[in-house]
Amino acid sequence: MNAPLVWLHEEALRMTHPVFKVVPERAKAIYVWDDGYFRQANYSLKRLIFIYETLCELPVDIIHGNTLDVIRELAPPALYIPATNNPLIVNIIASIEATVPVKVVEDEDFVVIKKPSEFDRFFQYWNKAKKTAFLHNGGINA
């Protein structure tokens, strides 16, 4: 039986991301080098080089192909994905969810904010954020 899988995307390229704390031990991590994604994002060569250099230091397989096709072929019983608000990646996640069970894992918080939706200007946010912004781990127990 296939093992659970972590799909790392370009905004979560580290092994200390919380996704690795919730994933079963036997899970592998992959990165899909997706030409279609990069072309849609219209990245210049220097951006691609930066990402590739980062991937070379990580214990992940870099698989060349269309993300959805690769995930379908691997058919993991569960796919763990670091959370993102990048619309391109959000759309891919939505497509994957129709194929395999997905668990999206948030990154560690920078600060603790109650009622987070009550601001749209920085200083409204800062008045709440500054209470924990100067604390180790934002005052959150690791």
Add this chain to the structure above:
Amino acid sequence: MEVLQKQFDDRESLITHVKALAPWAEGERSYIQGGRQKADMKLANIDPIAYACTRNHGDGKITRLSPYIHHGILSLSEVRNHALTKCSEPVQITKFIQELAWRDFWQRILTTHPQWAWEDAEPYKTGFTPQDYADVLPEDIANGKTGVACIDAFIHELTATGYIHNHARMYLASYMVHFRRIKWQIGASWFLQHLLDGDIASNNLSWQWVASTLSHKPYIFNLENVDKYFNKLVDTSPLTNQILHASYETLQAILFPNVRTA
């Protein structure tokens, strides 16, 4: 299923490999390299106390950590924790923590309002409608040949290295949206193509802030301001930067003729 190679003799071989994978990708390499090792080296060298008083200057003690933060190589919390070890009192690094907080703020705003990635959050406060702004990136801007010396210098740095100082980003954004009347979306997309730290939330919402679609007024600048922060780093002579050589009052009247001043 093709698993790509990860071992290379040197950086040159890696770059050749990536070029072969993406022959369509524009431009060349940056001197800035990816990877956790490089990130750790940069993190070890930050000076969050000096950052407070020098960060606005082109040669200030900025960290250049943003490409590593954007790609999640470093977390914001990790950077903050490290900065706290470099001061005796947290208040000494308030500006540095605030800069990290700006990124967290933009992330939260985009998560709450995903449509703001590409749609105007609010009307322009410039006296113009969105239809008054151009939909294409002019060639002189793409090629760094606008004839405004400091702007061209910033463009060349952006396209060659994938990194420019935050102040330079604001100048370029303001120049494009307000001096050239180009839609902020065009500029934001162009930045995302080049910036190694190009992040939809921080980048696009900052463009909206400059444009005034996510702030109370448009952000503008003049040559005096560029000279104050980038003197000797770029050409700031009035002769080669004529369009920027004016007082804020004059620029306000020229750029926003439909806006009544109090």
